[in-house]
Amino acid sequence: MATKKAVELLKDGDVESFNQWVKERREKGKSSVDLDDKNLSGLKLRDADLRHAHLNGANLRDADLTGADLHDARLRQADLRGTDLTGADLSDADLRKAKLKGATLKKAKLKGARGLD
Secondary structure: OOOHHHHHHOOOOOHHHHHHHHHHHHHHOOOEEEOOOOOOOOEOOOOOEEEOOOOOOOOOOOOOOOOOOOOOOOOOEEEEOOOOOOOOEEOEEEOOOOOOOOOOOOEEEEEOOOOOO
């Protein structure tokens, strides 16, 4: 049910409500959002709070993740081709086998990120 709510908010482009929903979940002790294998391609997710999110295998192709917080997110095998990650926090994120061709990582925080070699 939580995954459905998260996808609904993101696909509606309501990042502010999504971030509030995530904050409320964290206050209840739920630290991550499961978005594994979800199709989020082309969405405008500027400044989205995706800390600790599970995005393994997710399709984020051509999404706008400018300024998004992806600290410690799991992005294994995620499709990030053409994604704008300008200024995003990807510190400690797991990007192993992620597709990054054409992704913009300008001013992104990458300290501790795995899978960028």
